[in-house]
Amino acid sequence: MINIFEVAETNQMIEKENLDVRTITLGISLLDCIDSDLNKLNDKIYHKIYDAAKDLVKTGEEISREFGIPIVNKRISVTPIALIGGAACQTTEDFASIARTLDKVAHEVGVNFIGGYSAQVSKGMTPADRLLIESIPLALSTTERVCSSVNLGSTKTGINMDAVKLMGEIILQTAEYTKEDDSLGCAKLVVFCNAPDDNPFMAGAFHGVTEEDKIINVGVSGPGVVKTALSKVRGENFEVLCETIKKTAFKVTRVGQLVAQEASKRLNVPFGIVDLSLAPTPAVGDSVAEILCEIGLEYAGAPGTTAALALLNDQVKKGGVMASSYVGGLSGAFIPVSEDQGMIDAVIAGALSLEKLEAMTCVCSVGLDMIAIPGDTKATTISGIIADEMAIGMINQKTTAVRLIPVIGKGVGETVEFGGLLGYAPIMPVNNFSCADFINRGGRIPAPIHSFKN
């Protein structure tokens, strides 16, 4: 039988250490909504999502109340819209109308984000893929809750450099379209290499075509819990350190598994996966960077950071896989800059550069995330940064992503405020030596030799 100390430990994690379930994400397939008539398509999309998700928020709140565990976000992911809109959309405005439908239904069912305004172009772009990508600045500047992602490469296909070039321009254009809000549109836009089909986290969530009609995916969190656990083993060796992280990750993930099963049962939607990510928030004590400091670094970014992050990521997975029957999504430690107070402090102190962040992304999920850069950064430079990150993902057979925010009208040393979970960020310097000739070559980078496993 459960004893008073175990109960107290769980409640301490929830109340003092920010343990929460970060998101319940309902994946909805829109493949059966495809229609060549745009109005009919929008209508079908609206009704399919509304019917599937109308009880999502209420159910999430009930579970939260009954178990006493906060469930921070309730979200929706849909099939990549490039596939759904291809038959009906002739212009970028046509595609943007689908984004507005998604935004409307997101407001009505009460979810805070809806992901899947996406295209998967890791090898090549169809006309519909290209049109969707070109409509992203319009779509993100005329909606509030829609998130967009584009998969630009994979270990199996190589990297689509035409799309990498295009996305550099699209990111800048999105920044320009939303410059009144500190280029907030770019916070809702991410590019991937090896994007997973079942990721519950935004901005990269979409409902892959390999998935069922509807599915519940849950993202857990708990950097604060790991940090507190590690504060009790200061000075101990790596074996003790790793064991502590594993045990803590197990406990955190079990809560996610419970919530996922309950949500699945109550919504009568199959359970997909639990995503074992350490996802920080701007709240003090809910930071991955603070865990790195607890492991023994003065600031995130100091020498040793990549090693510390590698062991953290690995132990989180080792503890988590036993706690859940199905693990998926991104699963690892997130290192966004703006959403993590410890990372912000490290940037301000001069300990953390874009290049060090890139090195860190080799050993963790997911990539260069929520990084504000000067608004006058060239499109080819952004494409170059994306290409580097995609190459890391392709060669290491892992998911990598880039979510950069070129803040129009602002430069290095200034700060940009996004509000809420997105936090705030100091604008980081970018290496401005040109890579234009490289980016302008066109074509694609072939798949690496280790992709030929057949």
Added chain:
Amino acid sequence: MKRTIITVVGKDTVGIIAKVCTYLAKNDINILDISQTIVQGYFNMMMIVDTNQTSRHFGDIVDELSALGEEIGVIIKCQKEEIFDTMHRI
């Protein structure tokens, strides 16, 4: 049987258990086990209860116990047992 854990944490004062038990009795909630400790003057109590007989909605019990806690000046939480079981038992 689905069981529920009620925890009470706060400054020790006369009648905490009495008030909580009165509420539970009124709502047909049976107490299966009680344990308590006092740590540095703070009252720490855990009850394992059976909510199968009550006609009340679980969410309402959560809210009413929380309100009762505010009245007494302690924090009362009411949570389904599974969250503790899943976390602490393999």
